[in-house]
Amino acid sequence: MLAVAVCEEKDLMPPLEDLHAELQDILANGRLRPMFQPILDLKEGTVHGFEGLIRGPSDSVLHSPLNLFRAARRLGMAFKLEAACCQTLVRAYAESGLGQRLFLNVSADSLHRSLVRNLIHPGPLRALGLEPSQVVIELTEGQPFTDYVALKDAVISLKSMGFAVAIDDLGEGFSSLRLWSEVGPNYVKIDKHFIGGVSADPVKHQFLRSLRDIARKTGAHVVAEGVELEADMVVVRDLELDFVQGYFTGRPHPVPVPMVSPEVLRVCREKRLGGEELTWISHTRVTASKLVQEIPSESPDTSIWQVNERFSRAPDLQSIPIVQEGLPVGLINRHVFMDTMARPFMRELYGKKGCEGLMERNILVVDQGTSLHELSRMVVESDPRHILHGFILTYQGRYVGMGSGHDLMREITQMQIHAARYANPLTGLPGNVPISERLDELIEQGQPFTVCYCDLDHFKPYNDVYGFRKGDEVIHWTGKLLERSVDLGLDFVGHVGGDDFILIFRSPDALRRCHATLEAFEAGRNRFFDPGDLAEGGYWTEDRKGSMAFHPLLSLSIGVVQVLPGVFPSHHEISSAASLAKKEAKRIDGNSLFLERRSKAVPSYFQRSS
Template sequence: MTVMWESSEVRVAAVDPLVEELEQVLAAESLVPLFQPIVDGQRMEIFGYEALIRGPSDSPLHSPMTLFDTAGRAGRLVELDLLCRRLAIQRFSALGLDGLLFLNVMPLSLVQEDFREGLTASYLALAGLSCERVVIELTEHTPIHDYQVMRQAVDHYRSMGFRVAIDDLGAGYAGLRHWSELTPDFVKIDRHFVQDVDRDPNKRQFLASLLDVSRGLGCQVIAEGIETHGEHRCLDELGGELLQGYRFARPALEPPRRLDLPDADQASHDTQPSARQTQGTLHLTAGMLSRHEAPLHRKVRVPDALSRFRETPALRCIAVLDDEGRPVGVLRQPHLLGLFANPFSHSLYARRTLEEVMDTQMVVVEERLPLELLSARVTEAPEGLAEDFVIVDSLGRYRGIGHIIDLLREITALQVRSARQANPLSGLPGNQAVQQVLAECLADQRPFCAIYCDLDNFKAYNDAYGYAAGDQMILALARLLSEQAGEGDFVGHLGGDDFMLVLEGELGRCRPLCEAILERFDRFVPMFYTEADRRRGGIEANNRQGQRVTFPLMSLSMALHPVSPGVNRSALDISNVLAELKAQAKKRTGSTLFIDRRH
């Protein structure tokens, strides 16, 4: 290959067959735009589509990596980038796809022709699309050298209505600096941190921290590269809002308009333990702690296992399996090394198999076991067995080894995240946890009742008696709801004087429980008033029109929505129904239970 240099830009002579092919592709505009859905993880609906470019199927430039590498060597990256943009916009418009269009854009082109001439806006105008529907997704084919110029370009795009995303955070030149300097609307996490996140505690901790930071900055995180049910479930439990990957759909010339997850995956999701049992904490499982330390068969000879431990000093425990891949025992490093402490050990154990020396006393847990229950199981285990535990699938087959230090780290992180999400006054789970519990209850395919609880005349009480007294009233109601709720029920605090109950079972169980709450509330609420106000039946104060009126003693309005198995609704749908029911309940005088009988 002959290479010629022109000033500061590399030019490749036409004898390069890939460059010749690139010339033909650009001239014929024979690039193919594909689209991959980006999914709203809470609603499980398509949020938008990322446009991805491929070269002609019969061309050596079909791969985007080869295509862009060749354009870079030929000094035609910007030209290629603009052509990709135009073709993607045209195809997106022709398909009539809903949601946002995520356009991959190189920073280099953003500060050159397109920045000066507004080519993207003109492409959109010709296609009949508005700038508000497009997200400029900055890729890292080349580094950003001048952030001041880059910020000016990004601000220019935002002024026209575009939003901005950073692609592959953690994989390129300076993703974190891009995030800090450019304050994007979206950040896409590199697929490396998503792959096997359900089995790698370090990756999961990284993603949890990243999501916490993004919420504080008002930025949405897109987790890309999700391929398995386990990865999807883990992102859902961490509160991941936007998801992308083969799990939902592959890039396609005509992408799906709605999600259609495999029945097997849905059935697997239905068997997961309910978040109601964790009272609003993120539902994390033993499988997420699994380290796949290679197991050994029970017929393997003892010296082979000894070599494993000596070659890997950090290795503490090896699972021993039977012919069907199920654990029958474990080898612990101190025990096995102790067997070879004297000079006669090698001759004594040289021909023995692992089943003769393994420890059959071990803690075995299924990968779907919630961390809270795993913690209790490990704590109750005999001394010496709790440091390591064997993780199996639903059929009892080996999945990996878990270590107590990882369990302690995750329990601590879980407690910290739960505390951040909890209402600061009552300590009860907040709105995010409420939405998650509703979503998981729907997935459980079991009957439950969602109840919205709201105090009446609380503002008048708070104004007359002061904020400290108002806080005591809120805390009293929180205690009442928590005491009445059963072990499998959920109590959340949405904020102010608004609470949410998610109760297990049919209306026949939930209605008496709600009626008992109202009865207890009406008995204790007069104690929060002075004797004079109790005799008067309320508080005398000015209303919003300045008129002197009597506000009755506080009452409690409860709006109950029964949910049957198999309903095709989201957590947001239930929240909307409850808001409507609450408005009906508050029209009634005194403490009220308003039941939705339409469903």
């Protein structure tokens, strides 16, 4: 790769005349070398298909695909080279006799060229022993492309013949997102820039989650490209993306190899421990008003000429809201509008007519007081065009401005980054800082609420006997159990650290929920013990002094503090009271709850023995 980079930077490629002769010889004598890289199905742990790749002759400066295609573009032979690549890969794959899918790279421009179109056809494929259903046409953007109408027609034709379609390098720019919206691909391949290092980058993590949610809504499968590290593979697996491709799962090989290594299978089949969603994001008070762009609206009878002039004067304007008597009724998107106006005689015939006929009526209208968390859910669950075209923001039903999918993703990402900074890495739940912030927020609002300090009893001896891995499974399971005990629209779950958790309830039935949690813990904990230990009700291990001691099975203790307005000045006093209540609960054998009311009343005791 270093040699290629030097050639690119210093332009040390041979003269054009030599390159022309070399490339002509490669094409005339069939000297292109096919390579196949596996694409792994993460759910099944099997090879779903292979991406076809090309290398030049090993003794040529055009061995590197970077140099090969660069030379072809300079010589005006790019389409001829692409046709030869398709032919080479299809023949080699047909000879393998495999039934998996072949992902075939084709540039958007090449779909209109007869050299390539004649190869991507059921007849020639079946003559070689392949069915169209085995081939995925992977659209690449080697050159800028603007004729989306023609491309959409070509994709419709491909799908009608039985081919599937993929978009390559999703995320490189706005054009790839628009391509997704326009052609409705079967697969989207996320650019390797967003995959490499995702295990340590919360921005990339949020980007992948957002794309996954959009893909689920549109029915597309997601392929994560460029996975080279196990840590990144684990993130991709835990996000439940569909497919993965990269050096970690398999390098390109001259012959397609449908085998999966034991190491990769282990990662696919490992139980997921880490939490994915940062659920306390839903409690932030950041609203859609932060996204308002005060874009002047137009009325439905504004002429098409006037809309065209406005887009011409403002190159960065993506959409124009259409408002009638203060109420939003539609919008006009720049790209849809320009594509429509590019048709023959559109300007002459319709230029003076009102724009109502060209506006989109399927719009997303949102009150500016909607939380960003709720807005992101609405956008993901609605028409995917709203991410690209934008949505309309209102106050008391009347138009106040536009919001864009780009700005929404940016704000949500920033919130996720802030949340991830304080998240517990094992459960994904918020740690001490967001717990304190939530308590102070409720105190400031003057609302009554209930705080529960949850702690696992006898956890250290369990770790000593069963090991840290099993201990992590118990903590992760406990976190999920506590999450299920709350109403995430009202309540809050935090992970102080180790085996300590915090519940903050605004739900009026907090005690009922706590008792139900204790019952669920008792019913579910048996999975983490050997049958012999269950029968004995515990196990023997060394205590802190080195002596053998019998330790009971794990149990859960909950210390409860009911907080009334004006009783506690800050989260510090609440934390102290909850800690004392937890200690009292742990004095009780088995799964237990201790309730302390900060008043003149005597504390109450509640117990559920194991």
